Amino acid sequence: MAQKLYRIQNFLGLNQAIDEGSLDAAYSPDCANIDTSCGRLETAKGxxxxxxxxxxxxxxxxxxxxxxxxxxxxxxxxxxxxxxxxxxxxxxxxxxxxxxxxxxxxxxxxxxxxxxxxxxxxxxxxxxxxxxxxxxxxxxxxxxxxxxxxxxxxxxxxxxxxxxxxxxxxxxxxxxxxxxxxxxxxxxxxxxxxxxxxxxxxxxxxxxxxxxxxxxxxxxxxxxxxxxxxxxxxxxxxxxxxxxxxxxxxxxxxxxxxxxxxxxxxxxxxxxxxxxxxxxxxxxxxxxxxxxxxxxxxxxxxxxxxxxxxxxxxxxxxxxxxxxxxxxxxxxxxxxxxxxxxxxxxxxxxxxxxxxxxxxxxxxxDNSDTYDGVPIEAYWKTPCTDLGDKGEIKGLVELYIRGESNTGSSICVETYSDGKQELYTVDGLDSPQVVKDVRLNGEGRTFAVRVSNLNGGHFSICAGLELLLSCRRRVN
Known part of the structure; x- marks a missing residue:
């Protein structure tokens, strides 16, 4: 069973021009209230x-x-x-x-x-x-x-x-x-x-x-x-x-x-x-x-x-x-x-x-972490992809991210394997110098990842993200 590393180097913005399966990984088919300046993935200002x-x-x-x-x-x-x-x-x-x-x-x-x-x-x-x-x-x-x-x-x-x-x-x-x-x-x-x-x-x-x-x-x-x-x-x-x-x-x-x-x-x-x-x-x-x-x-x-x-x-x-x-x-x-x-x-x-x-x-x-006290709900969904190999089954093993979030706040990570959802809460995103490992479950021939804040918390993910996959051929 081979392993692959799916890497998103940086983040750009919303792109609905083509089917998401053909999108560059730096774009999102569905996102809101995210600031991607400097290539980061960050809760936008209110x-x-x-x-x-x-x-x-x-x-x-x-x-x-x-x-x-x-x-x-x-x-x-x-x-x-x-x-x-x-x-x-x-x-x-x-x-x-x-x-x-x-x-x-x-x-x-x-x-x-x-x-x-x-x-x-x-x-x-x-x-x-x-x-x-x-x-x-x-x-x-x-x-x-x-x-x-x-x-x-x-x-x-x-x-x-x-x-x-x-x-x-x-x-x-x-x-x-x-x-x-x-x-x-x-x-x-x-x-x-x-x-x-x-x-x-x-x-x-x-x-x-x-x-x-x-x-x-x-x-x-x-x-x-x-x-x-x-x-x-x-x-x-x-x-x-x-x-x-x-x-x-x-x-x-x-x-x-x-x-x-x-x-x-x-x-x-x-x-x-x-x-x-x-x-x-x-x-x-x-x-x-x-x-x-x-x-x-x-x-x-x-x-x-x-x-x-x-x-x-x-x-x-x-x-x-x-x-x-x-x-x-x-x-x-x-x-x-x-x-x-x-x-x-x-x-x-x-x-x-x-x-x-x-x-x-x-x-x-563009001047506050809230909408005048009302929390900002921010999210970013990666394109649903089969990595150009529709016959390969990709097992989601681990997500690697680094960045920071407000003290006491968490981020939500959702994964989709052949459309089946798994939900994870990530605590302790404390420093851009420290890589956070998030253990994952699920497998399928397509996958996507959605990152969002919880309760309006502010987060910032730098240097992209990486997803470790365990891959095998489909057997009838």
Whole structure:
């Protein structure tokens, strides 16, 4: 009877692109809440409160802003009825603005800007005039006289002008203001008496009878225009050389909150997976199918995205009112499913991701060993494999791992031989310098191993894992 050593050198991420029997051992067909950075297998980080104060009200959040307005640090939460702002002096939330009628659409956009020499956050809802928010007050933007009292839904600052789109009465129209350096600034969308180069105006993007604008995003040297079925870009720095180029078709509507800029390009999540924009072309990522089973069960129409230095996080609407988050490691091209919590919106500030949900707190994401005190259930299942020899019976003898876990916590190891399960509790995973031997039972022509935490404990397995097998030929 021969012995074999099945070795997994390192861990990458979730991969649903092909049958698990053909997967590289570094991938998992089924895993959640695991951090594989540096090749380890580790319980992923959770989140903790960024602000201790509870946000009043009951309605769900549409958008979150964390950042500076001028020199003041601001936290702003937007619902269908209210805009809330955190008062840093009184350490409490206040209602900054009340909408005349509750918002019907689930789409809010915003951009930092300067109006009349005052820094503000411009908020677009598509159902009201643009709003200027200073953090302590919220007023209407623009006027009929200046041609800027539009009910636009999407806003961006590009080449010192405010661009907007998404009006229900002109769904394919992209409007732009006069330069911010002129009197009236970005609130003036009218023609200039001095020069057409200084005028405000508009451009109809693509066919006007269909394919409405559903998002605009400014990059360093261009403005991306998402339409329901296509993607365009605008280049140039003044009306005389504004050029609109059609980039590609889109298989589904892309939520304006599903795009994250990175350098001169960015990423966005669509119904058929992750897309990359390299500054010239948009294309479906080569590893988009790694989460194809997840994408088959979720809705990306209200996808929310944020980005840290090397990680993307996407919130997706799952079945039965469940939310899923998918993380993507940009440098390594790895996905991970995050479960166990709800998310209404994300935003990024200085490389940190902030989150808001129905608990009515703002959280700092990826910053704790729990979900604000709630244990994280983490697991990793290896591909079910026959090692390329379907006639060989593999007896599971011993598992070798090294790593560490929280004091007093254990990990669970499950083995599957021809689908038959064996369960083991592993204590004493104390040091990455010490190898832990786990005696196993069971045999079959296929096998898989599942590692998980118990009671939300934190664990870290380094240098892969090894499984000793006792192998023999099948005898009729």
């Amino acid at each position: 989140y903790t409160k960024a602000i201790a104060a509870l946000i009043p009200g009951r309605d769900n959040f549409l958008s979150l802003y964390v950042g500076e307005i001028g020199t003041a640090m601001c936290y702003i939460a937007i619902t269908r009825k209210y805009i809330y702002s955190y008062d840093m002096t009184n350490i409490s939330w206040s209602t900054l603005y009340t909408f005349t009628a509750p918002l019907v659409q689930n789409r809010v956009d915003y951009i930092n800007a300067t109006c009349d020499g005052e820094d503000c956050l411009l908020i677009a809802t598509g159902e009201t005039q643009l709003l200027k928010c200073t953090g302590t007050a919220c007023t209407a933007f623009g006027s009929e006289e200046l041609g800027s009292n539009h009910l636009c839904n999407y806003v961006a600052m590009y080449q010192n002008r405010l661009f907007s789109g998404g009006e229900s009465t002109a769904p394919t129209r992209l409007c732009y203001s006069q330069p911010c350096t002129l009197a009236g600034g970005i609130e003036n969308w009218s023609e200039s008496t001095e020069s057409s180069e200084l005028s405000g105006g508009y451009i109809d993007i693509g066919p006007t009878e269909s394919d409405p604008i559903c998002g605009i995003k400014a990059l360093r040297n261009q403005l991306l225009i998402f339409k329901e079925k296509s993607l365009y870009r605008l280049i140039g720095d003044r009306p005389s050389n504004f050029t609109v180029e059609r980039l590609c078709d889109l298989n589904s509507r892309v939520a304006h909150t599903a795009f994250v800029a990175r350098g001169d390009g960015g990423f966005f999540m669509a119904r058929d997976g992750l897309y990359v924009y390299n500054g010239v072309n948009a294309y479906r990522s080569n590893d988009a199918d790694h989460i194809k089973k997840i994408l088959g069960t979720v809705n990306t129409a209200d996808c929310r995205a944020a980005c840290t230095s090397n990680k993307l996080v996407f919130k997706l609407d799952g079945p039965l009112l469940r939310d899923y988050c998918v993380e993507y490691d940009i440098n390594r091209g790895c996905y991970m499913l995050r479960t166990g919590f709800m998310a209404d919106a994300f935003c990024e500030y200085k490389g940190e991701v902030y989150m808001i949900n129905s608990n009515r707190y703002i959280y700092l994401y």
